[in-house]
Amino acid sequence: MEKETLILLHGGPGLDPSYFFPSLDPLKDSFNIVTYTIGSTTSEPTLTNLQTEYSSMLQSLENENFSIIAHSFGSFLALSEATIEKYDNINKIFLVNWIYNSEWIEEFYERNPEEKNNNFTSLKDSFIHYSKYYFKDLSLASSVFDKIKYSDKIFKQISLEFGKISLFELANKLSQKIVSISSEYDGITSKQYHNKINKMLNLNNYHFKNSGHFPFIEQPKLFLEIISEETKVKE
Template identity: 25%
Template sequence: MEEKYLEINGKTLFTMQKGEGEPMIFLHGGPGGSLDYFLPHMEPLSKDFQIILYDQTGCGKSEVKKGHKYSIEDEISNLEALRKALNLEKVTLFGESWGSILALSYAAKYPERIDKLILTAAVGLTSADYRAFKQNLFRKLGFYKKVLLGWYSLTSLFSAHASRKLQQLLDPYYVYSFDTLSKKKEISFNKVALNYIGKELDQDYNLLPSLSELGSLPILIAQGSHDILTPEYIEKHVINHLPNATLTEVKESGHWTILEQPDKMVALTGSFMRSEGERSKGTGPLAQ
């Protein structure tokens, strides 16, 4: 992997690149996570494509000035500036969880810059979907764990111990198999980014007015069979708005498809990239 720091919109973003071919930019979850989540699981895609990963504002190894006001619009602006800095005309975006929201939000504003969208652990198109995600997760917790969740959530901004306990409390509900948790590596997390963007997602996130921009884009949604928002939910609340989207269920997986079923995710991604490439050229078995 080639590592670089790029000055983007007055911020220093940490990036990693590998491979040649069609460019694919990976958007990590959170808000507040890091690109480490994708590695090494998605690295095999670099055999056929140019894969580009970056830590979002103030996340992972990326830097930001103190007092920065995190927002969806700022992250869209940073992604567009990154595309320009890398001299890419069009890109495929691979968004995971919150990254799926960022991918859709960017595509709604810059549809002409999108080749394809690949989304996993999708969280939908509106604040109602985001709230449904939180409510479904909350329902899985018993009373005692709900009390602990409230306490750890209040104190995690000030205590690293509380932050770890909060993560340990929630992690089992993100996976299909508890064995998966032994493979999960600890990553740095920007709780301020989560707080700012989380509030925006809860109140002001709505891509329904942008369906005309999104509707013509090739989109693959790979949703875990046991995700917090199930494939059935995505079918009902997302796919019906996106006529050019394909929904695939990733079996034996929760929210963290990349961690639980990395081989399946690599295969699904490669197949979608190649099939849509053939379709756009008007050749191959999918051409009509």
């Protein structure tokens, strides 16, 4: 039986997909994994150019059927017109601790006002500083953040455009394909933030009780079980 394609869209912006592995390595037995570093093929990293880059990747799949796992900022690409154009080829879109507008930023600073005026010398330093908001188990943070290849340029450019992100209408068009995943201990995008859109669009939702922003790292067995069950061909 031919393997289905599974696209992994990492978060950030300014990160790479290395943090998906080794947690998601078992998926390679069942799927053809497609991943890339968002923004790596464009000289001018803007929201528009990131979408163009993503669209080109999707077009390269031609008529293949596929699913998507989009983590955090990766939802900006998963919820796009390029994805809608491939609607009939999509099995499932897994949105993991995802964003759909810029309200998560305002909510984060409302919860943590002491973090509002921070300045960091590098993107990596900022992730290390915010580790306690990303992980329930802090001992995992350094092994994850140390192996990522960061792009300060991509982060700085895209962060200027965060306010333009509004994905509600696109999420609505794709709602029948979406599996929303949130985490109890995610200090970046809160349970309340996710509950709001899950209820508005009546999305299929899983909530991880013992994970932070990276549930596939903190609860990999459960995460893999969900992917397997949701992508199973229904008789």
